[in-house]
Amino acid sequence: MAVTETSQPLPDAPPAWLSILRMLWRDKFALCAAIFLLVVVFCAVFGPMLLDGIATKQNLRGRNAPPFDWSKAWVYWLGGDALGRPLLARMIVAAQNTMMVAAGAVVASMCIGTALGLIAGYTFRITSQVIMRLADVIMSFPSLLLAVIVLYMLSPSVGNLVVVLAITRIPIYLRTTRAEVLEVRERMFVQAAQVMGASTRRIVFRHILPIVFPTLVTIATLDFAFVMLAESSLSFLGIGIQPPEITWGLMVAQGRPYLTNAWWLSFMPGLAIILTTLSLNLLSNWMRTALDPVQRWRLEIARKSK
Template identity: 55%
Template sequence: MPREEPTAAHPAADPAAGTAAADTTAETAAETANTTAADTAADGRSAPHRANWWRMLGRDRAAAVAAVVLSLVVLVALFGRLVIGDRAQRQDLDASLRPPSLGDGVYGLFGTDVLGRSVLARLVDAAATTLSVAVPAVLCSLLIGSALGLWAGYHGGRRESLALRVADVILSFPSLLIAVVVLYVFSPSALNLVLILAVARIPVYLRTARAEAAELRSRLFVDAARTFGTPSRHIIHRHILPIALPTLLTVATLDFCFVMLTESSLSFLGIGIQPPDVSWGLMVAQGRQYLQTAWWITVLPGLAIVFTTVSATVLAAWVRMATDPAQRWRLTLPTKRRGASAAVPPELIP
């Protein structure tokens, strides 16, 4: 008897199956095309965005120079001690108070102090010490103050009043006076200095974050999130914090200058960083009695403090403008047109 041959499923033999296969193929192709287009669009948006930031920074010469100076200070603080070794503590009484010169090698470029130690090596060592105090103090006060301020500003009521009263109590005492009293009672050390400066600067971030949260809690997008049952912590983290973060970071950059100057002042008074450690403020204090005969011992670390603080201030102003959508367009203009004549965006000028 004849053998039955298997029948192949062909779209022409089964119209319904052919239509379903065609639809499935079309949907798969559409999803693939949409995914590819979305990835391409995302890459296209992120790359020009990064390029625009670098382009805006390059157009602002003052901000570019400030960024370069701060980058050099950070690199020196991170890797400088690996390069200089123990040169910051190495004494040579025969080379005492030598002026800056190129004949004594790289480490004699900025001269020596009264014990014959290289001022350049001590500047590198002091950069790490100064930043190791200023950066943790700013980060601690930023995190604690911002968290308390956002929580108090969003909930309002008694929580807001309690947070503000705590801030008023801390602000009622001058931060430098608190640091002097506490460091006199306890032993002066880098850890105590960080804790004191962090606590003294918490009210700055608490008040700033509280004002931002109190203004944003009545916005429509916050009301919508609250209506759909979103927990308060998620609303603060996802909706309020991203808007308040540029302002808080700007305040932190400016506060970094204040903290660094405070640490230098305390070290100058003899209750900050203690020998054998060295900071820029301690170098100024140790060289003040040789100011007329060996000016480089005091002037050079003082210039390091000035350049770092001024650079941080200039870069903070640039970052604040760059992160503000209403002011970012100013950075795309030439420097000469960023004054009062550029009060409105160019596209709104008739």
């Protein structure tokens, strides 16, 4: 009597984004960092629309009001500044300019640097050398010093600040992209695409760029923290964004004369900068493993063992 075997269908694999979310849930530090950054982004998007009037309203009776006075309105829970304006509301409103400058500079430098890196890594030697020498010229100047010189000659504004910081960060993405392209272009699937007659544009954007992109995203996350610190430093020096616009770095500078009797004016926005930078670094370390197919098995094994 013949025995018939019935094959059971294999369960469908979960979507990639769901697997990444599960790995993020297992890493509590990265999860807390992601939640904090989502809160910061929410404040940057909706804060000025909801609290702009409150953040600019002066109340001289509340000058340098101390923090953690729960009897007052919630916008005064972190204290008041030298003009009696609520510090918490001003920090929420200031998040928009801080995030706007950092995001604009990172996105612009990433797009330009990646495009130039793809050209330098997959074209003729002369073009590659010209692009790399241009990157060497930019890197020969300290980024913060170059920003100080340019902003001293130009009017300090959000647009000029984004352009200056983007220019100083282009070589990071350019050199990384070129190095990755030089390695990926020698792999068998790229050579097979060349043999089959695929165009250069198709090879670069369909086969090479998806391999390079996770590395660039990780670098952009780290670079976001660096650009935010650079913007805060320029605003602290007085050559960044000027009042009545406000950023966290400018708030630290405005509270400097009151450090002896109202330390919270500089401490609170400085703490926001520290926590945002720390969250970006924690999230970038997790993304470095999660977005790399070669290293992702470490998180998957940790998830299965638990």
